[in-house]
Amino acid sequence: NCLSAVSEIECVPFMCAQFRMEMKQCIVKLMVQPSRGLIDEKFIVLVQKVPPGFQLTVHALHKCEDGHSWEAFGHYTSNATGTVNVSEDPSLGGTYSGVEQMGLLWSLRPVPGRKPGLRLRKMNVQTPMEVTISVYQGHQTEGFMDQVPLASVVVERWYMAPGIRRILITEDGLTATLFLPPGPGPFPGLLDLWGGEGKLLEYCAALLASYGIASLGLDYLTPKITMETGKLMDKQYFETAYRLLEQHPQVLSSRIAMLGLSLGASMTLKMAVYSQVIKVRLDDVYVCTIYRNMGKRRTGKNNEMINRDLLLPIPTDPTLKVDVGRLKCPLLLVLGDDDQNWPAQESALDMKQIMEQAGNSHLLTVLSYPNAGHLIEPPYTPHFRASSFNSVQSTETVMTLWGGEMVAHSRAQEDAWRKMLDFLRENLFSGSNPGAAS
Numbered sequence: 001n002c003l004s005a006v007s008e009i010e011c012v013p014f015m016c017a018q019f020r021m022e023m024k025q026c027i028v029k030l031m032v033q034p035s036r037g038l039i040d041e042k043f044i045v046l047v048q049k050v051p052p053g054f055q056l057t058v059h060a061l062h063k064c065e066d067g068h069s070w071e072a073f074g075h076y077t078s079n080a081t082g083t084v085n086v087s088e089d090p091s092l093g094g095t096y097s098g099v100e101q102m103g104l105l106w107s108l109r110p111v112p113g114r115k116p117g118l119r120l121r122k123m124n125v126q127t128p129m130e131v132t133i134s135v136y137q138g139h140q141t142e143g144f145m146d147q148v149p150l151a152s153v154v155v156e157r158w159y160m161a162p163g164i165r166r167i168l169i170t171e172d173g174l175t176a177t178l179f180l181p182p183g184p185g186p187f188p189g190l191l192d193l194w195g196g197e198g199k200l201l202e203y204c205a206a207l208l209a210s211y212g213i214a215s216l217g218l219d220y221l222t223p224k225i226t227m228e229t230g231k232l233m234d235k236q237y238f239e240t241a242y243r244l245l246e247q248h249p250q251v252l253s254s255r256i257a258m259l260g261l262s263l264g265a266s267m268t269l270k271m272a273v274y275s276q277v278i279k280v281r282l283d284d285v286y287v288c289t290i291y292r293n294m295g296k297r298r299t300g301k302n303n304e305m306i307n308r309d310l311l312l313p314i315p316t317d318p319t320l321k322v323d324v325g326r327l328k329c330p331l332l333l334v335l336g337d338d339d340q341n342w343p344a345q346e347s348a349l350d351m352k353q354i355m356e357q358a359g360n361s362h363l364l365t366v367l368s369y370p371n372a373g374h375l376i377e378p379p380y381t382p383h384f385r386a387s388s389f390n391s392v393q394s395t396e397t398v399m400t401l402w403g404g405e406m407v408a409h410s411r412a413q414e415d416a417w418r419k420m421l422d423f424l425r426e427n428l429f430s431g432s433n434p435g436a437a438s
């Protein structure tokens with residue numbers, strides 16, 4: 001992956017006049033390395049051959065699949081050798097500040113004038129997220145589209161590494177996509193359940209396949225059968241998906257994990273505890289909820305919907321909860337302590353207590369992040385404190401508050417993802433007794 005993108009553009013004459021430099025000395029060089037990589041990979045942005053002490057803006061522009069434009073930018077001053085290294089030099093202003101190697105991605109936000117509530121999500125993982133990195137003269141905050149940059153390069157960010165096979169699954173009534181790593185295998189497997197908005201979101205499964213795990217992304221809320229007949233999916237549907245992985249010739253049947261995000265997390269827990277079929281080696285859950293609606297919905301100061309109180313107080317009646325005391329596989333819970341959508345913190349604490357009483361708390365790892373919100377996504381995904389949400393249960397779109405603060409949330413995403421990969425590696429790839437946990 002030693003790819004890099006380089007742009008050398010003759011700088012505009014007035015700039016050279018301003019610095020009384022000769023034209024041939026005045027060529028701005030912009031390099032981004034690697035220019036093609038996975039979404040969770042870091043890149044180096046280097047600006048060279050500008051005058052010493054030169055003020056410039058490094059700008060990132062992304063046009064998403066819905067056609068909306070997103071931007072992020074940082075203000076820099078070149079050093080005595082006329083260089084800015086975004087990995088090492090502080091941004092003095094812009095959409096992020098300080099030394100932030102990946103601020104150009106995690107602080108992406110809709111360009112001014114867009115409707116509120118947008119959220120960035122990759123629907124087609126077969127194409128990369130393309131980001132144009134440019135250098136502009138001066139410390140600017142707006143009007144980038146109307147100007148000619150001093151240099152510009154396009155970088156590609158992929159969820160799917162080269163050689164991954166993407167297989168659409170429609171058999172046995174499933175609406176799913178299987179991502180197989182390159183090579184003959186067999187690989188450890190993973191069942192990926194996304195959140196309460198339905199649809200088949202593939203980016204997590206694609207990215208995990210890039211780390212050597214055969215990953216099945218499953219649509220359990222809006223699969224074809226439900227759309228055609230109105231029938232909701234039951235336990236059997238999840239078990240069918242699990243069996244498909246288990247019986248796949250390229251999957252190690254004793255090494256299967258489940259990953260759930262948001263609503264998917266509660267499904268994951270239920271299956272792991274109660275299913276006779278699903279014998280997961282480990283369970284990996286992003287944000288959890290295990291309770292029926294109890295409390296009240298609140299509204300935030302900008303009229304956003306706050307759902308966390310729906311599930312509070314945590315019920316004491318054990319029949320209202322998944323009995324995590326029966327769990328036999330390792331469980332990693334990842335949560336943000338400013339989750340405004342679900343009482344993730346309170347749920348995790350309750351689960352910990354249940355598991356301590358049952359004597360299986362050695363299986364539990366909780367990663368709780370201060371000032372992080374509900375939507376803990378792969379690294380460098382922009383943070384959305386609130387966004388329009390279209391739940392499967394209702395027809396209206398509502399502005400929903402997820403919580404979290406941009407910098408803390410971005411750090412949490414980076415840390416949680418690395419730790420989740422370590423957890424998966426440790427439990428799926430190593431150890432000499434694959435059947436032990438089931």
Ligand SMILES: *[C@@H]1O[C@H](CO)[C@@H](O)[C@H](O)[C@H]1NC(C)=O
Nearest residue numbers: 079080081082083084085088
């Ligand atoms: C300017 O920054 C570049 C890249 O970080 C570094 O190699 C160079 O030594 C720096 N020059 C000075 C004078 O600090």
Ligand SMILES: *[C@@H]1O[C@H](CO)[C@@H](O)[C@H](O)[C@H]1NC(C)=O
Nearest residue numbers: 044045046083085086087088
């Ligand atoms: C820019 O910073 C990165 C990260 O510290 C470093 O690896 C790279 O060598 C630097 N590039 C230059 C030209 O100084």
